[in-house]
Amino acid sequence: MVSLGGLKDSVTDVIGLVRVLRDHGLVELSKPHHAALSAKRGERLGPVAALAVNGGEKFAGDPCITDEHGTITYGDFDRQSNALANALLAKGIARGSVIAVIARDHRGLLIALAAAGKAGxxxxxMNTGFGATQFVEVAQRENVSAILYDQEFTALADALPADMPRIITWLEGQAPQGITTLDEIAAGGDTSAPPEPDAAAGMVILTSGTTGLPKGATRGAMSPFASVLLLDRIPFPRKGTSMIVSPLFHATGFATAGVNLALGNRLVLRRRFDAEHTVATMAAEKVEMLVAVPTMLHRMVALGPDVLGKYDLSALKVIVIAGSALSPALSEAIQDAFGDVLYNLYGSTEVAIASIAQPQELRKAPGTVGRPPISSRLRLYDADNKQITAAxxxxxxxxxxxxxxEGYTDGRNKDIIDGYMSTGDMARFDDDGLMFIEGRDDDMIVSGGENVYPLEVENLLAEHDAVDDVAVIGVPDDEFGTRLRAFIVRAEDTDPTPDEIKAHVKTHLARYKVPRDVVFVDELPRNPTGKLVRRQLPTGPL
Incomplete structure (x- = not known):
């Protein structure tokens, strides 16, 4: 039974959803049959395939994707994904089967996504940072029966059974004998639309895997709320140009790409990230929106005003950042360098978009993840599962x-209380209702009887002029049970000492939050989305 409060929330959400979609031109109230047709396509094809078909009808001659091979139109995107879908079915891959793709950001990845939906x-x-063992384990767990891959990942593809059907999505050299390439299929394949499946077969987005083997999160039919969660607080361009350097295989890159395609924007993609090359591309392509992860923006800001000043970035109106924690220091540095255009997105593969901070909120409270968009509701619970309402x-x-x-592909699920799902993070709300992430709930350590969250220490050290990157973890200690260990990447042309690092923390935080160990390293282990992989940091004796 639905409670009166729940019913009120549902009605409010639907009204808000229609308003947001209408304001962005995605729904015409005078043509309800168009909306019904789009919804039906989403249910049968899944999100990317439905966007390819819709785009081929609405924006056929408009530019769709620009990568190192050039630009294809929305019509090209629709036809080429038809050709790939027909090629996959012609290989004898039955509807409902599972296929995998491991590719960098380029047209081929999006064409593969659309083709899979069209073929049912x-x-x-797959994560482009996988080693062979992880790659094979995930492929086996998900019952993969065909593989699409960039040529650079041939060694990973070769670790799968030799008789598994395979298609190369990006060719860098000579095509291997006997293996079909996407370029061949796009040039000479059957571009007619295959028969629509009865229902979307769904897709699997992998979690970050920072604590072990990445879990598979299933996504089925397209929900209109997915777009509204982003559109409600972020001013996407319409029929403009957006550049995504965040990996498309990750939830943020995937979600923002989908919204951009729905709005008829041109997506600028590059297979590898380089800070100055990204800035130069933004200027040359007149990019209005950039989607990135914090480590990428850190490197762009580090270019300095002399380098950034060489490029005309006047078209830039929005930077969406997500994927890992945004420190207050980096939050301020980005807006000082690029203007008040920063939107800090917080969510996860499991809960989608939970909250978004807008530029004025980040100026007021650097590092905040802001407020929930329409239909998103947030709650805090204590260790006894009692709701926390105080600021x-x-x-x-x-x-x-x-x-x-929809749950993980291994049958597990997240903790749920009162219909709310756990994110695995600790958070707080300030007096103005802005939310701050305080770290993972399993990152908390107890040192000498005191609770310590490493993220608080990391954010403080990130402000130090001699610190380029930082990670803080707990390690075993005979006296205190656990002690803090800080791993520091020195800023260029600096040479801080461990005592200087400790003194900085002692000046601003309680004594028990001062790291007992300070280790200087060349770089920190981060995955392709910029998240710190803490389990790869040494915890044994130094």
């Missing part, structure tokens, strides 16, 4: 929104 195949997006009290963060999580 479930697609697993500035840390608790476990739970989220409920209009994009339901």
């Amino acid at each position: 195949l479930r697609l697993v997006m 500035n009290v840390r608790g476990r963060l739970f989220v409920k929104n209009g994009v339901p999580f």
